[in-house]
Amino acid sequence: MLLGRILGWLLIALALLALGGDGLRWLESGMMGFIALGDFWARLDPPTYSLLQTIGQDYLPPILWDPGLATLLRWPAVLVLGLFGILLLVIFRRRTPKRRQRFGALS
The missing domain is CATH 1.10.287 (Helix Hairpins)
Structure with a gap:
């Protein structure tokens, strides 16, 4: 805990x-x-952000990536x-x- x-x-x-x-x-x-969270993450640690994008676009179902995680990464x-x-x-x-x-x- x-x-x-x-x-x-x-x-x-x-x-x-x-x-x-x-x-x-x-x-x-x-x-x-x-x-945006995605821009903040990309500035803070670019390699892990690109890894997240690769995993999200290649391995996650499209419904989880585009309306799901990609929307969250656009929020403040x-x-x-x-x-x-x-x-x-x-x-x-x-x-x-x-x-x-x-x-x-x-x-």
Whole structure:
């Protein structure tokens, strides 16, 4: 469960990194725009992005690649990474053990 929380925090850190890049582009150009997840991934690690494209186009069924994964890669990186990070943190949150009540014990 620790791995899920670490991955969640890593995704949130990447979302903040993408948001920082978007903010810098806004300061430079004066126009606000969000970088797509695919473009962010291609800038961050080009070999794995091209591997994803190759696997997606060659080995996945066309219905999974074009309307599915390709659409997700066109969405803003801040939104996708942030939502998946928060989702992982919620799923793998620390749960406190429930206390058992003792019958007859006064507290």
